[in-house]
Amino acid sequence: xQLLEQSPQFLSIQEGENLTVYCxxxxxxxxxxxxxxxxxxxxVLLVTVVTGGEVKKLKRLTFQFGDARKxxxxxxxxxxxxxxxxxxxxGANFGNEKLTFGxxxxxxxxx
Amino acid sequence: DVxxxxxxRYLVKRxxxxxFLECVQDMDHENMFWYRQDPGLxxxxxxxxxxxxxxxxxxxxxxYSVSREKKERFSLILESAxxxxxxxxxxxxxxxxxxxxxxxxxxxxxxxLSIL
Numbered sequence: 001x002q003l004l005e006q007s008p009q010f011l012s013i014q015e016g017e018n019l020t021v022y023c024x025x026x027x028x029x030x031x032x033x034x035x036x037x038x039x040x041x042x043x044v045l046l047v048t049v050v051t052g053g054e055v056k057k058l059k060r061l062t063f064q065f066g067d068a069r070k071x072x073x074x075x076x077x078x079x080x081x082x083x084x085x086x087x088x089x090x091g092a093n094f095g096n097e098k099l100t101f102g103x104x105x106x107x108x109x110x111x
Numbered sequence: 112d113v114x115x116x117x118x119x120r121y122l123v124k125r126x127x128x129x130x131f132l133e134c135v136q137d138m139d140h141e142n143m144f145w146y147r148q149d150p151g152l153x154x155x156x157x158x159x160x161x162x163x164x165x166x167x168x169x170x171x172x173x174x175y176s177v178s179r180e181k182k183e184r185f186s187l188i189l190e191s192a193x194x195x196x197x198x199x200x201x202x203x204x205x206x207x208x209x210x211x212x213x214x215x216x217x218x219x220x221x222x223x224l225s226i227l
Contacts, residue, residue, distance in 0.1 A: 009151060031212045042115070042201055042218025043154075050212050088153060092213035097142050097161060097205065098169070099213060101154040 003027075004091055004102035012108040016078055021087055021105045023072045029091035032065055032072045033099065037086040079109045114138070117202050117219035125227055130189040132222050134202030141207050143185035144216065145169075145177060148199040160185055161207070192226045199223050 004025045013019055023032070031050045035043035047056050049065035049072065056063045060083075062075040072089055089102040118133035136143065142161050146154040146169075156169030158177040166177050174196060178186040185204075189196055200223075203216040 004153070006153075033213070033215070041220050042203070043216075044218070045215040048212055048215070090154075090216075097208060097213065098144075098156060098159060099216065101146075103151060103153045 006102040006105045010106050019076050021074045023089035023102050025070050028069050030094045031092045033090045035088045081109045081111050084109050115219040117222050119222050121223050123225045128192050130192050132187040134185045136204040140204035142205045144203040145187045146201045194226050197226045
């Protein structure tokens, strides 16, 4: 069974600070997705990265896929209370439709 | 906008009962998924369906079954509920893969199931 470990599991920081969340595995994935889940709702896709080394930016969020396609990071610049939520990475497997979800990082931004 | 609707937000059942969780999507997606979400474990795949009447076991299928008689509806069945099945259950749907990249999964808001 493939595993995706996210770190840290919990992160609580002040508004305006920067942070990085990590998603690591020993397995290679064909692509990797990041989702954010807010209380009482299902996860919502933020981004998909496909190529090793790829960097994608979504306003203050920067996503990077590792060169070997085994890991990924999410960097948030100048965090805002609206960034609060559970962040989940999900690796896509070659040749099938399934995703392997990470263990999750619960982020709280304090105003 | 894609809409995935789960029939109940909260459900309380007793040990040994047969429990049905229903999920309906309105975007004609081929793929549908059932996950359970527990703190610190992320989402774990229970079952997956890629077409009507087709199903495939996920990572934790024991104690569960599924039914997909129509494309828009995917049901999760707990044959004889046990307390260790108390959890948040999430349904999702997606289009098939686009080349290398998986399509986004669209989730319902979840059913919080308690087994007493």
